[in-house]
Amino acid sequence: MLPLENTFKNRWLWPLLSQFISSPFLFFLHRDFIFTHFYKPSSSFPRLTVVLAFCFLLSNSSLFISLIVLASPEPFPSVYQRRFTKSITFVVFLLLLALRGFVFGTLFGVDYLHRKRWVLIFPVIQRPLVTSLILGIPSSIREALKLSSSAYVISTVLMLPDPFKIKSTMWQLLVQQIAIYLETSVVSFYWEQTLHVSQVVSTRRFTFMPQQESAAPRTNPSEHLLAAIEQSTPRSIFQYCAYLDLCMISESNVETWRRAAFFEETGKTYRRVISVCLRPLEQLTSRLGEGLKGSSAENSDLLSQRLSSPMVNHADLRLHEAFYDFQLCSWSARTVASLTACSRDEDRFGVARFTGCNAAVVSTLLSCLLAVEACLGKKTNPQSPHLLSPANIWRATVDSGKRDFVCKKRESTLHEKAYGMADVLGASICQIISAFHDEMQKGAKAGILDKDWIIKSKPLHSTREILVHKLSLFLTSKPTEGRTTSTPLPKRSRRLER
Incomplete structure (x- = not known):
């Protein structure tokens, strides 16, 4: 039974590898097309970029591992997962999200737990892997816009600037708010895609059959x-x-x-x-x-x-x-x-x-x-x-x-x-x-x-x-x-x- 389980677990290796590849790519793409248009780079910008890219990579990989651990085909975790959940899983899950912003991460974590999104939904038709991933893009965009909009409103209310210390013009404030919304939308979309990838990988059919070269x-x-x-x-x-x-x-x-x-x-x-x-x-x-x-x-x-x-x-x-x-x-x-x-x-x-x-x-x-x-x-x-x-x-x-x-x-x-x-x-x-x-x-x-x-x-x-x-x-x-x-x-x- 052990070789079967080991073979079954290997299905999560390539998605984790894809997280390591796509996270830096998305970060640098976001830096070149969004970040540099709204913020003026300083002398320490290259060094800071490397640090932020590493943090982004680490948090995305940790998020994917957390989603895999929490995934379950039933509405409530199994005996092992229930004990693990009561102790530290959800706390770690929320803390990992908080690395990218306390308000935004907490909102995503609360939404994930409230809607019981750890419950796996098995598709009727087993489509090719690329097709299954592409089909999740529209839903990921919709969920990302909902989440980023909610996070933007909440963060704006909680973090209103002091009217006596405002030195920026209205145009600068508007540009800043647009940049914040775009950043939260990009990050939220990547979270939703990470969740979708974990769902697809977990619910894909696995062929339990012996090796063809054996008897x-x-x-x-x-x-x-x-x-x-x-x-x-x-x-x-x-x-x-x-x-x-x-x-x-x-x-x-x-x-x-x-x-x-x-x-x-x-x-x-x-x-x-x-x-x-x-x-x-x-x-x-x-x-x-x-x-x-x-x-x-x-x-x-x-x-x-x-x-x-x-x-x-x-x-x-x-x-x-x-x-x-x-x-x-x-x-x-x-x-x-x-x-x-x-x-x-x-x-x-x-x-x-x-x-x-x-x-x-x-x-x-x-x-x-x-x-x-x-x-x-x-x-x-x-x-x-x-x-x-x-x-x-x-x-x-x-x-x-x-x-x-x-x-x-x-x-x-x-x-x-x-x-x-x-x-x-x-x-x-x-x-x-x-x-x-x-x-x-x-x-x-x-x-x-x-x-x-x-x-x-x-x-x-x-x-x-x-x-x-x-x-x-x-x-x-x-x-x-x-x-x-x-x-x-x-x-x-x-x-x-x-």
């Missing part, structure tokens, strides 16, 4: 990837990149030889892949079930629910925490759906069916979808399938009686994540049904639909009868042939899939 690509090409998932620290960037690689292998038609290795004759590899992907979905279902029980007990009285505080209570907090692994669950659902769908044509030994993985996948997806819909305030009761139109299959639930839980603010983060997760799960189920539609249709007519597609034990959420009914609703909707998880998502949930 492993022919004997066991999946071992490196599965070891990276199973042995890595939970919720670490290393584990997230491994899940991303697994998802792209399952969905991509370019690496068919790596995907074909999952369906080896013994079935052990396929069971390991399905197991590591179903684990996040099972955890999400269990956490939602626990949170829904707490919210149902706390909101059982209608009057107390109306008089409840708008602040997030303990039950709501548990529901929020359940969606912290939203990205991981999304990749897992897409992976198991893609592998189950392609097993119809690529599984030569029938390991997906004979090992019971197909039933486990469909049951887990349905249970998780029912739990997410319950979080959205919907109950599912067995009804005749013709009562629901195909257009409503994404929310194929019938409200009856009092809702267990209703999001207090429909535009809240909790509702958006639940809405987006329901779309991903629904699209994943539709992808499987599209591949096995005829087979499932025959099983439904014969009354044995649950034999191959629903587990015999009690599901994590709801009952077997509800799962069979839900699957029948999806089957009755007649999904479009070849539909995949690339189905366009609603506007609110689409940005969560970034």
